[in-house]
Amino acid sequence: MERLSVVIIARNEERNMERCLKSVLWADEIVVADSGSTDGTVAICERHGCRVQKTPWLGFSRTRQFAVAQASHDWILSIDADEEASDELRAEIQSLLKNAPPFRGYRIPVRSFFLGRLIRHSGWNKESHVRLFHKKYSVYTDRPLHEGVRVEGEKGILKGILRHYPYPTLDVYIRKMNQYSELGAESLRMKGKTSSPSNALLHGITKFGKMYFIQRGFLDGLEGFVLAFISAVSVTFKYLKAWKTSE
Numbered sequence: 001m002e003r004l005s006v007v008i009i010a011r012n013e014e015r016n017m018e019r020c021l022k023s024v025l026w027a028d029e030i031v032v033a034d035s036g037s038t039d040g041t042v043a044i045c046e047r048h049g050c051r052v053q054k055t056p057w058l059g060f061s062r063t064r065q066f067a068v069a070q071a072s073h074d075w076i077l078s079i080d081a082d083e084e085a086s087d088e089l090r091a092e093i094q095s096l097l098k099n100a101p102p103f104r105g106y107r108i109p110v111r112s113f114f115l116g117r118l119i120r121h122s123g124w125n126k127e128s129h130v131r132l133f134h135k136k137y138s139v140y141t142d143r144p145l146h147e148g149v150r151v152e153g154e155k156g157i158l159k160g161i162l163r164h165y166p167y168p169t170l171d172v173y174i175r176k177m178n179q180y181s182e183l184g185a186e187s188l189r190m191k192g193k194t195s196s197p198s199n200a201l202l203h204g205i206t207k208f209g210k211m212y213f214i215q216r217g218f219l220d221g222l223e224g225f226v227l228a229f230i231s232a233v234s235v236t237f238k239y240l241k242a243w244k245t246s247e
Helices: 014-022 041-047 060-070 087-096 170-190 197-214 217-245
Strands: 004-010 029-034 051-054 075-078 083-085 105-114 128-134 138-140 149-151 162-167
Touching: 004 060, 014 041, 014 083, 029 041, 029 060, 041 051, 051 060, 060 075, 060 138, 105 217, 128 138, 128 149, 162 170, 170 217, 197 217
Parallel strands: 004 029, 004 075, 029 051, 105 162
Antiparallel strands: 075 128, 083 162, 105 128, 138 149
16 A cells, blocks of 8 residues: 655645645655745645645645655655545545555646636536645646646656645736746746737737637636636736847
């Protein structure tokens, strides 16, 4: 029977942490890498028996890799504070770890909510990421945004889902939009890509059309329209920031 460490990175996540932790209390240990929380995040973690490791913010990739390094066990389930593991996922992972898993890493489907509504279209319905992996054969890619786990060998895919609650309010979305557009611009600069105002506008329009029409965001109701619109604004900002810093 393989043992499992859950790893979480956090900063000021008291709004989400209770829900997240309750969904993974079945794991053998929970490690939380906390980057300077000033709210009740740490107290919630300690109340649930988590091992809290303090660290300065190193960027998404390196902070996640730090958390993995603190884990006692080889098998890792990486979950964000604004996510929760479904009962089906718990049962699937427990069954898998009873014997030697055939793969060194597994993709897990992620189903996201926007303003309280499950988004079934808009390109969000096909999301999956490597979240369960053997740490001796896996490492996080060092990218400013959309970091992922690189696993040696083939990967499996699980059926159980992670429920994701990234944007409970428009205020949260707008704050994250600014952060992510900055990281996205940095990623473009690292790749040597340049931009212009017209290029930024074109990318924004293309993003809206793809999400709302091609990926059928209109079937997600008003939330689908708002999601496509703000996503388009975020992409526009990303390319505008890349343009300004390249001058």
